[in-house]
Amino acid sequence: MKRRTALKIFGIGVGGALLAGGGGLGVYYAAARRDTAGKIDFRTALAIPPLAEALADAASGAAASGAASTVRRFALGIQAGETQLKEGTPTRTWGINGTYLAPTIRARRGETVEIAVHNGLDRETSLHWHGMHLPAAMDGGPHQPVAAGETWTPRWTVDQRAATLWYHPHVHGATADHTYRGLTGLFIVDDPSGDDPAGGPAGDNEASATLNLPSTYGVDDVPMIVQDRAFDGDNQFTERIPLAGSLGVIGDEILVNGTLGPYFDVTTRLVRLRLLNGSNARLYNFGFSDDRSFALIGTDGGLLAEPWETNRLYLSPGERAEVVVAFEPGETVDLRSYPSPDYGGASGRLDGFADRLDVCRFRAGDDLADDTELPAALGDAPDLGDAVVAAERSFVLASDQINGRSMAMDRIDFGVREGTVEVWEVTNDNGYIHNFHVHDVQFQVLTVDGTTPPPHLRGWKDTVLLVPGSRYRLAMRFSDHTDPNAPYMYHCHLLQHEDDGMMGQFVVLADGEQVGAVGAGHDHHP
Secondary structure (H helix, E strand, O other), X not given: OOHHHXXXXXXHHHHHHHHHOOHHHHHHHHHOOOEOOOOOOOOEEOOOOOEOOOXXXXXXXXXXXXXXXXXXXXXXXXXXXXXXXXXXXXXXXEEEOOOOEOOXXXXXXXXXXXXXXXXXXXXXXXXXXXXXOXXXXXXXXXXXXXXOOOEEOOEEEOOOOOEXXXXXXXXXXXXXXXXXXXXXXXXXXXXXXXXXXXXXXXXXXXXXXXXXXXXXXXXXXXXXEEEEEOEOOOOOEOOOOOOOOOOOOOOOEEEEOOEEOEEEEEEEOEXXXXXEEOOOOOOEEEEEOOOOOEEEEEEOOEEEEEEEEEOOEEXXXXXXXXXXXXXXXXXXXXXXXXXXXXXXXXXXXXXXXXXXXXXXXXEEEEEEXXXXXXXXXXXXXOOOOOOOEEEEEEEEEEOOXXXXXXXXXXXXXXXXXXXXXXXXXXXXXXXXXXXXXXXXXXXXXXXXXXXXXXXXXXXXEOEEEEOOOOEEEEEEEOOOOOOOOOOEXXXXXXXXXXXXXXXXXXXXXXXXXXXXXXXXXXXXXX
């Protein structure tokens, strides 16, 4: 029996005892709630991940003369090192082109990217381009490991809407550990001819005639990789799983872009935050300390049709959100994670659902530039509600399995036909929190329990929280990149759940093709 499964079974009994307040267990349960509101010393400027530098090859010269695409080459070096995250002993970490986290890759729709991923670790790892539409053999999933000392060089043409994506390891059985050590970065797609024409790799706003959203990277367009971590007495990461918890590792300190206690100096009236829940297991219920409203403008797959005003935003691991918040000169306000709905049952408090955590302080200057705006209309709404549906499938997540089966590297669960739309009905059926991520596509949430989804689920998504017992109908279109032997993944993105087997595989098939065998005709060595 897997360790987490055993803990969950154990937790059913322990949870009752905890709620009853019995002796030491009751004390443990009462102490599980963490509240750092107003207690964080925000004294370190928020680190902004550098933009990855790219050298275009000779093909890019054709772009200047009117060619449709360019090739942008990036080099990513995965390495072990030490990072000064806290006072005292440095923390042993992993990073990409540095000792912790990774540079932000930025590319335009229509460009071809080629990324040389060199593994400088002492074990194999991988990098998966989360949210990207690309060939399965370039996806960086568990079938594309990079051996220690080797280099893997995927290449594909970016062909999707402007969006905030990210990249992280996807090693079968070790994704949680490798990600926790620090291998995480953003991948921003710009679309100068469509939604959010932010101008390209530098975010220089050269083509912002359509939408005048904040778009200057690190100034009024701010990446925020939010992660929880637990440290031992020597400042080293410890993968601490709460007694009777159900989600995996839950940390008690919050880092943003690798910064503990960060502040950000605001210089513009409107600021766009690109939020990533980069934690292994913790869920965040974002809001501000003064309960001000902010506008959700984008979800995993790009901009919404129109902004949604709210004062709370719930993100599960792997989900992204773009929000615009307005500031007044001279004010100070904190971004905070508030207690969440207790979806976790008796173990919810142990898994952080009751926590109130300060995340980042925003300090507005006395004079704020006011050159951008929040448009009333942003982009096109997802359009699959009236599409012809080629197939419907059902997925039930329970007991570290999907549809009663654990992940098997040599088993392709099914094939989908290129050019078709399918509807997947997904249910979380075991009383503990899960979410659901599908590789290669962005999906539309058609309904939740038969009703129109809430506003934050009405844009394009690739990861969705599954409230226990609710039914989510997801519509997705499969296009391009057929391969009967190279699978994409679908899985829970709580990383311990994924590692324990809550994952499956599918392939995209051209007309006349049948599901093949994993790896047939492919060389998966770097």
